[in-house]
Amino acid sequence: MTHADPTVLIVTQDFDPTADPVVVSLRERGADIVRVDLSYFPQRLSLTVSDFGEERRQLRHRDRVVDLDAVAGVWYRRPTAFEFDAAMGEAEAQFARSEALHGVGGILRATDCLWVNRPDLDGTAELKPYHMKVAKRLGFRTPRTLMTNDPDEVAALIAGFDGRIVYKALTGGVVHYPGAFPGGLLTAIVGDEIGEHLGRVRHTICTFQEYIPKAYEIRLTVIGNTFFPVVISSQNEDSTSVDWRGAEKLPYGPYGPLPDEVAKNVQALMAELGLVYGAIDFIVTPDGEYVFLEVNPNGQFIWMQHDLGLAMSDCLAELLMAGQPFRRGDVTQIGY
Template sequence: MADTQAEVLILTQDFDPTVDPVVRSLTAKGARVARVDTSYFPRDLSFTTSDFGGEREVMRYRDREVDLSRLSGVWYRRPTAFEFGDEMGEAEQEFARYEGLHGVGGILRGTDCLWMNRPDADSVAELKPYQLKLAKRLGMRVPRTLLTNDPDEVVRLAEQGHRLVYKSLTGGVIHYPGAYPSGLLTTVLGEEIHDNAPRVRHTICQFQEYIEKAYEVRLTVIGNTYFSVTVDSQGDAATQVDWRAETQQMKYGDYRPIPEEVVKRTQSLLDELGIVYAAVDFIVTPEGEYVFLEANPSGQFMWMQNDLDLPMSDCVADLLMQGGPFRRGEVEQVGY
């Protein structure tokens, strides 16, 4: 960019510890950082674009004004919904919300900078069945998968002797009133499927073949930089099916770079999805074959940075300061 000082916009909620180290890195590298939540709109956050008397594209919040035309990068992290005052009725709030989504969304989409990731791309990339179909078409091995809300389909498959797991299509978090959010871990199906099969009718459910593992890989892709982390999930009975079951002490294996063919196919997948950042999960079989599970366009990474001293925050900062639009190119793999 012609400007000597990069300007970066981070859209996220007030409490987001993952963002803090990136802000520090950006500041240390000389960037100007605007960190806001979309919940500030419309009372404490305003957007203005105009071509009366010259072009203007500005965002104002508190005592800060940001020239949107000078942005080098936007990190669409985890912003929350617009908040309207009680002075507006429910019908008026609904109208204002849709107007705001179209207006603010259109203004931000019009910025000519690097996005990590654009929200419209995220919304498509989060569709796990679509990911699996793309990955399969690109030559990756994916688990054989049944998606259905027909109980008979599940019972029929189980009775054929297939060892199956149930895995939620989203984060699997359920918010019960007055309780902490609880998550649904990947679960191996047993005889209980016959008693519980009618519950399948309530929504689309994902059932996949169980694949034997040697270990698992969490691959964090930040632009063209790959951070591959080996997860020794098979060393503990609690994590053999789902390594997320261990929340206190993650067990890591030695660093293993991703094979070149898997890198190429992952690049192609993310290119098709149109995303710059992703947390990609693989199973590695005892025979050494990589099996694609999913790509999370907003997956967490700070726990790996802290545990393994990986320069992920610096990498995010460098990418956001680089400017856009993003170009997929040669991959650099970073070990530990």
Template sequence: MPDPVVLVLTQEFDVTADSVVKILNERDVRVFRYDTSYFPRNSTLTYRSTDTGWLTTLVDTTYGRRSLRLEDVTSVWYRRPTPFTADSSLQEVHQEFAVKESAHAMGGIFSALPARWVNLPAVELRAHYKPLQLKVARDVGLRIPKTIITNDPEEAARFSRECDGSIVYKALNSGLIHQPGGWPRGLLTTALSEIPLEILPRVRYSPCIFQELIDKAYELRITVIGGKFFTVRVDSTDGDGKPHVDSRNFLGNLRYTQATLPDEIENRLRQLMRTFELAYGAIDVAVDQVGEHYFLEVNPAGQFAWLDDEVPGLNLASAMADYLSGVSD
């Protein structure tokens, strides 16, 4: 069996990738970390047919010169790579052409590799769609909050009434708004006792997702790596004893503890992961006051480094290193 060679496709600064690459280096596993924004501006890719098969070489000259024969790669971690960038000396229309050609070339060449993927780009793209996630979750028997996705203000108002005004709004995609000259601003899950009349007409401008507000006791962050489940309970209780709507925006002390999933819930989440063909996913679940579990979403490229810092013995980075290097199948 050949020695493992791990290709990590990620942005230049990525704490989660850092933690895994460090472990792989300590184990003397060959790692080629690559930011796709280096291509084609500072890199070359050559895909050549030979009598015995294909010969593919990636050469990066961003910081010195380093190269990788892609046929040697045993696993690829598709870890939030950045957009391709063309030479700035080109006219804008030519830059656009070069970027599109780069995406087609690199996407096709990489996808043809007989390597273990975490996760294949096409698989990850499909799994990112929240409407599809919610449908699949229901199909495998998971509970989901009552949900409506609409850009019809009247339908949104009707849904709010059906939920007695106890609803939340969240973004369908990343929830990031990039304002000119400023930092990206996140759109977090927001509780609404009612949709303000001055806001309601704006629903018409873009599809919105509204869900019933779950009377939750706590949240679960479930990290799945190659079929192994790592479950963490997240407590974000306010001074009034009520958990915060979105723990990412909680200003108090979040408490993270290892937890165990009921077998029935784990089995259904396994079905969801198999349906999407995901080797990795970060799943968010809300648990209500009577112990019912509600699936919220799965992030095929979710962060996990902070969980290793918060929960001693969790060892998510080590588990990912195991999977990428073939130690854990």
């Protein structure tokens, strides 16, 4: 379906600097933009589905009524949780939350348009043990990995492995301490101190991987069938040699497109995971081998747009305005 003035629904929190440039790109192209957060529900946002008489599937926010069946694209970005009336008791709030998850989730899922990304597929794809297994099956090399909450397994790995081991978080590694800014856990090489702290492994799933020698790294942003591979010369500085997220300013390298075989495998991975958008991290070894680390279905990208002048917001805006479910096709790689 093609819309003269396509409606694009953006579901994200109020403060989202990544969404703002995309909103600008959409406006420049004449899109009708509806931006809401799930925290508006149920007090400031209502959803209605009815097949009594005239069939209706509507979203209402302030004075705006949106026909969900006329939406061209949904960008399910980073919404926050429902906010219920503080006067509700805990039992009633739990019931309301459960009803909202089923009701709101079901109504949105039944919206047949282009999704970036559909939240059910997003949630599955971000499970690293799962997407790593899919990547290996599709032909990618991945680091040898131990995931466990058994301290004895870690002790045996450290004792028997001839090489360096890193610890990394399965999620973003963000720790929220009361009254403080969130702190992040970067990937770190495991040292002798692990022997004193092995008991802590019992608290949760911990991930240990072989350290892969690097020539450089690649952050690949996939927006539909458009690939934006960005080279990060992480070995040029000590602060980025293990985890480039620790840099104040990233050491970018010269642009280089992905080899055809790697691009083909990325398309296969995105298709199997059902993703339209994804941020994928690779190590490139001194021998030129690509090693897959992970795919983030909702990874950030605006910092690369600003630093390198990449037209990522424009690309995403055009995709959201397309007005039909996405189909994978030929890849276009964009340089800088």
